[in-house]
């Protein structure tokens with residue numbers, strides 16, 4: 001009976017510590033769901049007014065886009081192999097069994113080279129898809 005407030009305080013201290021540690025470890029957070037961005041999967045959306053929003057995955061960027069049509073200047077994605085930033089219009093996209101982000105369930109991968117996209121698709125049962133930011 002008397003012990004539980006101590007446990008609650010302890011949990012609060014742990015939470016405070018982990019939050020400050022997360023902030024210290026740096027890195028950007030997703031503009032949609034505020035989770036930490038893995039640089040290798042980062043998607044940047046640059047708006048007509050020059051601002052850039054960063055997203056943790058294709059899934060979040062697409063969700064944001066759905067409600068913000070017409071505001072976008074260009075979209076930059078990251079090649080999974082080299083970490084190089086490329087324009088979404090020249091990237092290769094593969095939807096495969098590998099989830100890039102457990103919290104969003106995104107399974108769309110980005111490659112700068114067609115050969116890398118084909119290799120990933122072959123290895124992980126994926127298919128090359130159209131640019132997911134362009135509406136059919």
Ligand SMILES: [Zn+2]
Pocket residue numbers: 030031032033034035055056057060104
């Ligand atoms: Zn996100």
